[in-house]
Structures are given as C-alpha cells and as structure tokens.
Amino acid sequence: MNVKAWRMGACEALPLLSGYLPVALSFGLIAGQAGFSPLEATALSLFIYAGASQFLFVGMIAGGAPLWLTVVMTLLINARHLVYSITLAPWISQNRRWPWLMHGLTDQVFALANYRLPLLSEHDRISWFSSTAIVAWAGWGGGTLMGSLAGEQLIQRWPLLANAMTFALPALFWVLLAPRFTSIRWFIALLASVLSALMLSLHDMTNIAIPLAAALGALCFYLLPASTARTRS
Amino acid sequence: MNGAIWWAAAATAVGTFLIRMLPLYVMQRCMSRVSDIERERQLPEWPGVLAPLMIAALLGLSLPPHPSSALGWSSMVVGSLATLCLWYKTRTLGLPVAAGVAAYTLMLFIGS
Numbered sequence: 001m002n003v004k005a006w007r008m009g010a011c012e013a014l015p016l017l018s019g020y021l022p023v024a025l026s027f028g029l030i031a032g033q034a035g036f037s038p039l040e041a042t043a044l045s046l047f048i049y050a051g052a053s054q055f056l057f058v059g060m061i062a063g064g065a066p067l068w069l070t071v072v073m074t075l076l077i078n079a080r081h082l083v084y085s086i087t088l089a090p091w092i093s094q095n096r097r098w099p100w101l102m103h104g105l106t107d108q109v110f111a112l113a114n115y116r117l118p119l120l121s122e123h124d125r126i127s128w129f130s131s132t133a134i135v136a137w138a139g140w141g142g143g144t145l146m147g148s149l150a151g152e153q154l155i156q157r158w159p160l161l162a163n164a165m166t167f168a169l170p171a172l173f174w175v176l177l178a179p180r181f182t183s184i185r186w187f188i189a190l191l192a193s194v195l196s197a198l199m200l201s202l203h204d205m206t207n208i209a210i211p212l213a214a215a216l217g218a219l220c221f222y223l224l225p226a227s228t229a230r231t232r233s
Numbered sequence: 234m235n236g237a238i239w240w241a242a243a244a245t246a247v248g249t250f251l252i253r254m255l256p257l258y259v260m261q262r263c264m265s266r267v268s269d270i271e272r273e274r275q276l277p278e279w280p281g282v283l284a285p286l287m288i289a290a291l292l293g294l295s296l297p298p299h300p301s302s303a304l305g306w307s308s309m310v311v312g313s314l315a316t317l318c319l320w321y322k323t324r325t326l327g328l329p330v331a332a333g334v335a336a337y338t339l340m341l342f343i344g345s
Contacts, residue, residue, distance in 0.1 A: 170334030197293025
C-alpha cells in the first residue's frame with residue numbers, strides 16, 4: 001500500500017463527495033417516502049451504487065412496475081459504464097484486485113481516474129484508485145443514510161448550502177475537461193457534447209443524455225477535417 | 234421491502250457490477266497473452282476519443298441549476314468562469330473547484 005497515493009486519492013475525491021452528498025440526501029429522502037427503511041435505502045446505495053438509476057429503481061417499485069422491467073430498465077441506464085473500464089484499461093495492471101475495484105467506477109470516479117491515472121506511476125495507481133473509490137462510495141452510502149434519517153430537516157435548515165454543494169461536480173468536470181481543448185477539432189467536438197447533454201437534460205432526457213451527447217461529439221470529431229486537429233502551442 | 238424486491242435489488246447490483254467489471258476482465262485476459270509492443274498495437278483508439286466526450290456530456294448534464302432560475306443560471310456562469318480562470322492560472326485540480334463553488338455560493342447568497 002502506498003500511503004502518499006492513498007492520501008492523494010482521498011483528497012481528490014473530496015469534490016466528488018461534495019457533489020454526491022446533496023444527491024445522496026435526496027435519494028435517502030425519496031427512498032424513505034417510497035417505503036424503504038433507512039437500512040434498506042443505504043443497502044441499495046452501497047450495493048447498486050449507480051446514482052440516477054437508483055432513483056428509477058425506487059420510483060418504479062413504488063409505482064408498482066413489474067420487477068423484471070425495473071431490473072432491465074435500471075441495467076439499461078447503467079449500460080454506458082461498459083465503456084469506462086475499457087477506456088481506463090491502458091493504465092490498469094494485471095493485478096487481480098482491479099476487477100473488484102470496478103464496483104466503484106461511477107461516472108464521476110471515471111472522469112477523475114481518466115485524468116489522474118495516466119499521470120501516476122503504475123505502482124501508485126491502485127492505491128490512488130482504491131482510496132478515491134472508497135471515499136466516494138462511503139460518501140454516497142453515508143449521504144443516503146443521513147437523507148433517510150433526517151433529509152427533510154437538513155435540506156430545510158441549510159437550503160443554500162445543499163444547493164451550493166451541487167456545483168462541485170460541474171466545477172470538477174470543467175477542470176478535468178479544460179486541458180482537452182487543444183485544437184479546433186477537439187473544441188468543436190467537446191462543445192457539441194456539452195451543449196447537447198445540456199439540452200437533453202433541460203428536456204428531461206437525462207437517462208440517454210450521456211451516450212447520445214458523447215456519440216454526437218464523436219461524430220463531430222471524426223467528420224471534421226484533420227487540418228483542424230492542430231495542437232495549440 | 235419484501236423478498237422479491239430484495240432479489241430484484243440483488244440482480245440489479247450484480248448486473249451493474251458485471252457491466253463495470255467484465256470489459257476490464259476480458260481486456261486483462263487478452264492483454265496478458267501478448268507482449269508489451271503487441272499490447273500497444275492491440276489497444277483500440279476509440280476509447281481515447283470517447284472518454285473526454287463522455288466527461289463533456291457529464292458536464293453538460295450537471296450544469297443546469299436546481300431549481301432553474303435566472304439567479305441559478307447566472308451563478309452557474311460565474312462559478313464556471315471562476316473555476317476556469319483559476320485553472321488557467323494554477324493548472325491544479327482542487328483550488329479551481331473550491332474557487333468555483335465559492336463564487337457560485339457567493340452569487341446565490343447575494344441574489345437570495
């Protein structure tokens with residue numbers, strides 16, 4: 001175990017935690033309203049651990065949807081995660097612990113790992129990823145428990161804080177993305193993805209926004225002539 | 234939560250884990266059989282293109298403020314600008330995020 005890499009991973013997961021807490025609080029609150037006990041809601045968060053699809057899972061069950069359909073729909077939303085571990089594979093060693101650590105590979109952990117893993121030595125990567133994933137996972141589970149037990153009171157008492165904390169995630173994504181604006185080609189492709197996801201989100205199509213917006217960005221990237229791929233100095 | 238719902242939750246949890254883990258497991262198995270040079274050659278190029286675009290999509294998805302209001306949108310713009318300006322100056326991870334959240338909160342506080 002590399003203590004320095006562990007500490008670095010835990011520190012870098014803090015913005016994730018700040019973004020996770022308000023959403024996890026809301027999930028705990030909604031799960032409670034749907035009839036799940038605090039323990040059950042926390043178990044869902046710890047074992048499924050998939051943000052938006054958990055809301056769908058709880059909502060469909062509360063609405064009386066068939067269980068098989070609930071499972072299929074939830075897994076369909078999570079299908080985008082198929083690409084994440086393939087993308088990180090070049091920086092992942094043959095260590096047998098890596099596949100188990102993929103339980104912690106959420107959208108946000110992927111974004112952070114995609115930025116950080118290439119910059120670390122092979123020896124440090126597993127320690128960094130373990131601590132990042134554990135801090136985020138514990139934050140999500142802890143936030144759900146808090147939301148189930150006292151979500152309504154917490155949100156009522158500190159509405160501004162809960163609102164402000166949600167900006168940690170977009171701020172983190174800006175920082176992770178900023179170094180990628182290296183050419184006109186990348187600029188247009190990234191902007192197409194950002195804007196299309198934003199539009200889809202505004203039209204309540206959040207579940208398909210990520211794959212669709214990324215596909216649109218990829219289309220722009222591959223359609224643009226190579227002359228626009230010049231790197232900025 | 235009755236037994237059937239527990240089974241549905243378990244199936245969802247196992248399915249989600251397999252979606253995240255299996256592609257890596259398969260790639261690790263394939264890569265373990267080839268040399269380092271061959272490994273470089275076998276890695277597809279498309280994940281390197283798709284990864285930043287998926288992060289861009291995550292950014293777009295996380296930008297709309299909740300609840301949506303003129304104050305929320307202007308706070309988002311100010312917070313984003315503060316984040317990017319500090320990133321440009323420092324090229325670090327933590328400080329620009331903290332500055333962005335501070336600017337966003339300040340705007341909300343002034344406007345409320």
